[in-house]
Amino acid sequence: MTRKIYLLLLLSMICTFFGATAFAQKAGSGSDQIASFASPIDDLPTEGTLFGLPVNIHGQTTYINQRYNNFTSSYSGENxxxxxxxxxxxxxxxxxxxxxxxxxxxxxxxxxxxxxVPFSDLVGLGGFSNGEATKAAGLNAKFYSARAFLRQTINQEGEKVVLENEANQITQTVSSNRVVVTAGQFSTLDIFDDSRYAKDPRIQFMNWGNMTYLAYDYAADARGYSTGLAGEWYLSNWVMRASRMLAPKSPNGRDLNWQIFNTYGDQIEVERQHNIADLPGKVSVLAYRNRMILARFQDATNYVVANNAQGTQAINNVRTNYQYKTGVGINGEQALTKDLGIYGRAFTSDGHTETMSFTEADNSISVGMGLNGTSWSRPKDTIGISMMQNGLSSYRKNYLQSGGVSYFIGDYAGPGQAISYRPERIGEVYYNATVIKNVLAGLNFQHINNPAYNAARGPVNILSFRIHAEF
Structure with missing residues (x-):
C-alpha cells in the first residue's frame, strides 16, 4: 500500500469519526423493537434544507483485511x-x-x-470471500459514481408508514399501498433480494454467497452497478418488483451496453411479509432473464476437443450469438426472538451459458442466523453464522473437465490434471463489536472446501479483520 493510500485511509477514518461524533445524538432501537441486522449504527440527524429543498447526507468507510496460510493443492492452473x-x-x-x-x-x-488487492487477482473461487473485492483494482484509489438515480413514490390508499432518515432515504411518510419507481444508476441488489441478516459485506457476512444468491447472475458492470428502470408495488404485506437493467458490453466488463432492447438483464420478484407471534419474517421468489452475446458451454467444450485447446479460455472463441440465460430462486427469513433470526436462500440457473456479470455458479444454497448482543449487555454487537453450498451445471462442469478455462475458475495445468468436480462448500462466522458510537470492528472466519469446485485443492481457511464507520 502506498503512502498516498495510507493518507487517504487515515483522513477518511478521522473525518468519519469526528463527523459521527458531532452528529450522533439519537439513541438506538428500543428494547421493544426487533433488533436490526442491517446496520448497528445509530440513526443520525443528518437532514436539513438547501435552497429550500429537504436534503440529507451520510457517509461510510470500510477497511477489510483477509489472510490465509498455505493450503494443500495437488496442482494449480491459470485461474x-x-x-x-x-x-x-x-x-x-x-x-x-x-x-x-x-x-x-x-x-x-x-x-x-x-x-x-483481491486474492489471486479475483480468480480461484466461486463464492469469493470479500464482497468489496469486485470493486478493487489495485493500490491506487479509484474514484467513480456508484449511484445517481431518481425515485418517484406514488401513494395509494392505505396506512401511513414512516421511512426513517438513512443513506439514500430522506425521512418520508408513505402509504402502505404505493408504487415506487427508481430510474438511473444503481445496483440491482439495491432493489431485489433484500435480507435483514445477510446482505451487506461491509457490516454482515463478507462472502459473495451471503450478499445474494450466488447463482443469481444479475446485470451489472464489473463493480456491481448498472443503469436501468425498476418498479416496486407495495400492497400491504405484499411487494412485487420488476426491472430492466443494462448489461455489460462483454461478460464481467466495466463498460455497459446501452442497447437496452438488445442486451439487458430483466428480473421480477414477489415478496410476502408476515408476522409469527409478533415476530417479522418474509418469503420471496425471484426470477431473472439475461440477453447478450454469450458463449454456450457445449460449443466451448466442442471447440476444446476439436482444436486440442486445453488450458485456454475457449469460451472467447465461441461467443458469437445472442443467448438467453434464466434462473429462479427462493429466499426466506424469520425472527425467532427479538434478538435472533434465521434465513435461507436457494437458486438455480439454466447453466447452458457462461457467466454474464456475477460469478461462476449455476446452483447455490445458503442458510444462516444472526444474533445481537442484548443477552450479554452488548446490544449493538452482532454475531452471524452461515453455511453455503455452490454447484456447477453439467455443461459448465464438462467444459472444465475437458480442459477449458473460464473467467474466474479453471485449474487445468496439463494432461491428466483436469478438475475433479465437487460442490464448493463454505462455512462463515463473524463477530462485530461497536468500538465507539458509529464505529465497529469485526472478525470473520471462512472455511472453504473444494475451492473453485476442485476436490484436489484445499480446504482454505480465511481470517478477516474489518473496521467500518458511518456518519
Whole structure:
C-alpha cells in the first residue's frame, strides 16, 4: 500500500469519526423493537434544507483485511487460487447525497472511492470471500459514481408508514399501498433480494454467497452497478418488483451496453411479509432473464476437443450469438426472538451459458442466523453464522473437465490434471463489536472446501479483520 493510500485511509477514518461524533445524538432501537441486522449504527440527524429543498447526507468507510496460510493443492492452473500464504485488503469510502425535489420525488448521488488487492487477482473461487473485492483494482484509489438515480413514490390508499432518515432515504411518510419507481444508476441488489441478516459485506457476512444468491447472475458492470428502470408495488404485506437493467458490453466488463432492447438483464420478484407471534419474517421468489452475446458451454467444450485447446479460455472463441440465460430462486427469513433470526436462500440457473456479470455458479444454497448482543449487555454487537453450498451445471462442469478455462475458475495445468468436480462448500462466522458510537470492528472466519469446485485443492481457511464507520 502506498503512502498516498495510507493518507487517504487515515483522513477518511478521522473525518468519519469526528463527523459521527458531532452528529450522533439519537439513541438506538428500543428494547421493544426487533433488533436490526442491517446496520448497528445509530440513526443520525443528518437532514436539513438547501435552497429550500429537504436534503440529507451520510457517509461510510470500510477497511477489510483477509489472510490465509498455505493450503494443500495437488496442482494449480491459470485461474487457480494461490496455494501459498496470501494477504488481501480492500478499502472503500462512500458519500450518500439526497435531495427532495417534490413531496414524493427524490434524487440521490453516491460518489465512491475504492482501493484494494483481491486474492489471486479475483480468480480461484466461486463464492469469493470479500464482497468489496469486485470493486478493487489495485493500490491506487479509484474514484467513480456508484449511484445517481431518481425515485418517484406514488401513494395509494392505505396506512401511513414512516421511512426513517438513512443513506439514500430522506425521512418520508408513505402509504402502505404505493408504487415506487427508481430510474438511473444503481445496483440491482439495491432493489431485489433484500435480507435483514445477510446482505451487506461491509457490516454482515463478507462472502459473495451471503450478499445474494450466488447463482443469481444479475446485470451489472464489473463493480456491481448498472443503469436501468425498476418498479416496486407495495400492497400491504405484499411487494412485487420488476426491472430492466443494462448489461455489460462483454461478460464481467466495466463498460455497459446501452442497447437496452438488445442486451439487458430483466428480473421480477414477489415478496410476502408476515408476522409469527409478533415476530417479522418474509418469503420471496425471484426470477431473472439475461440477453447478450454469450458463449454456450457445449460449443466451448466442442471447440476444446476439436482444436486440442486445453488450458485456454475457449469460451472467447465461441461467443458469437445472442443467448438467453434464466434462473429462479427462493429466499426466506424469520425472527425467532427479538434478538435472533434465521434465513435461507436457494437458486438455480439454466447453466447452458457462461457467466454474464456475477460469478461462476449455476446452483447455490445458503442458510444462516444472526444474533445481537442484548443477552450479554452488548446490544449493538452482532454475531452471524452461515453455511453455503455452490454447484456447477453439467455443461459448465464438462467444459472444465475437458480442459477449458473460464473467467474466474479453471485449474487445468496439463494432461491428466483436469478438475475433479465437487460442490464448493463454505462455512462463515463473524463477530462485530461497536468500538465507539458509529464505529465497529469485526472478525470473520471462512472455511472453504473444494475451492473453485476442485476436490484436489484445499480446504482454505480465511481470517478477516474489518473496521467500518458511518456518519
Amino acid at each position: 487457480s487460487l494461490s496455494s501459498l500464504k496470501s494477504m488481501s485488503y480492500t478499502w472503500s469510502g462512500t458519500l450518500f447525497f439526497g435531495a427532495r425535489l417534490a413531496p414524493n420525488t427524490d434524487i440521490y448521488f453516491n460518489p465512491e472511492v475504492v482501493s484494494g
